[in-house]
Amino acid sequence: MENVENLEKKLRPKGEVSIIGCGRLGIRVAMDLMEVHRGGPEKIYLFDGAKIERDDIVHRRLGGKVGDYKVKFLEEFYSEKVVGIPEYITLDNLHLIKGDVVIICIAGGDTISIRYKIIEYCKERGIKTIGTDGVFGIEEKVKVSDAKYTRGPARYLNLKEEGHTVVGTGKYIKDGEPITPYILDEIGRKMVIECLKVLNSIYR
Template identity: 70%
Template sequence: MHKVERMQRENVDDLEKKLIPKGEVSVIGCGRLGIRVVMDLLEVHRGGAQKIYVFDNAKIDKNDIIHRKYGGEVGEYKVKFAERFFSDRVVGVAENITLNNLNLIKGDVAIVCIAGGDTAPIRKGILKYCEKNSIKTIGTNGVFGIDEKVKVSDAKYANGPVQYMNIKEEGHIVVGTGRFIRDGEPITPYTLDEISKKMVIECLKVLNKK
């Protein structure tokens, strides 16, 4: 190997050593979207999150196709499956985040993937806790729609379901179609894939500054 080639190789080796996972992420909810976010974070190479905490007390049932595709077993806690899938980097906590255990949330970024019913109170509680503890938050803003464009917005200015949270401050990033359940359209795997992709991109922007 010539001297110049050797120097270039050594330089690349040094750069690769610097591109390591760093920072921690809390994923709140491990359903159809949450498990996608976890898997996408794990697939990031030469960087990404060093540790991923996942919170959800639900178990896999026969309709949780995405979990079963990855090898999850019916009756298994969703978060424990995620932990079993990659125990070196994932910590599965089989609890739902509530207003009484917000202290469980940790890390540099919290990605909120909870859904179903009126989630506004707990989502607002999560935002308040994370703001107080300098944790960046990323959440959803509508997951319905057959062929809707997935948008990334600051929640303060976004149109869609997040408006019910009446957020007055800047800084909470939301990703979604802006569609409501009343619009009568399904939730497709393609939309969830795109939402997860953009959530992870926003997360990596934060981690890359560490």
Template identity: 65%
Template sequence: MDVEELEKKLVPRGEVSLIGCGRLGIRVAFDLLEVHRGGVKKLYVFDGAKIEENDIIHRKLGGLVGEYKVEFLKRFFGNRVEAYNVNIGKDNLHLIKGDVTIICIAGGDTIPITREIIKYCWKKGIKTIGTNGVFGLEENIKVEDAYYCKGPAELLKLEREGHIVVGTGKFIKDFEPITPYTLDEIAKKIVIECLRILRRL
């Protein structure tokens, strides 16, 4: 096969739902959509929040204060993104679709809705990836199955294996900051895990 034939085979494949487009979610979205010669064909993004002044990463990337985070992503990447300016809850789980769901929600107690999202996705045959703590300085970022890990993802109390988590394993009660470097590394590993799943389609 010549190079041109090989290039034709390296096309985007699969669809991903991204739940949450905050400081971590926006990094995951940009990294995932920047993949060349492969990657994701369609990204469905769910977040009801607008960009605020303290959303520095969004503003650095060109987002405007007052603009919906998901609309900014749509504006940047066009038809590769389907934007939903809603937060996923028990009443609208049916909006989630695709081959992989990445859960990047934060703020308050996210455990109950994260558990509901995972269970819904498993019922539909959708693979899931989430986080296991984003706090800490110069931490070793681990990729684990939530069923076996230590850290915040333990609180999900899942009945079986199959939910991949990426993170530091630290809790808010550890009183360590969330750095952009840690978020960058977590986003990178989430994207790699997602691409591994998509390659098997």
């Protein structure tokens, strides 16, 4: 039987993850991934051009200052593992995306086009993608599914093939329910679980 020290060495961080969008959901995903011990990603790349504003309560609660770049604030937590890139991902800089898994934490009707392009870019390079499927809800169950089959907001991505995992309540803005912190916590938790499953399957 192997000794504990050898087993611990096998459980070191492996692989890389990009998180696109570090707002209320992205910060939860980033923090959870940073806290994974004896495994998880070796590097986390964060992409977001936004700065912390007064209503970014979760950032401020963790010590972020209004006016700081969200990604640079997160980088300070764990600079050996986290690289904060204060840019929005656009059609002109898709080449910045890297890693084994890309977690897309941007949502809304006006983001459908760029989300689709990110997914296609990653698919061509064998990078697994995870995104959202509705973040609204008061006491909704958070579900994990494939975007090709969902009836939630991710269906508007119009993906023809399987492979893009989505996590969410399936609720739309028109349903008139708020975005609650506990729903975001659960979405973030399940996104991280899906991410870790992918990393474990790659780096067995």
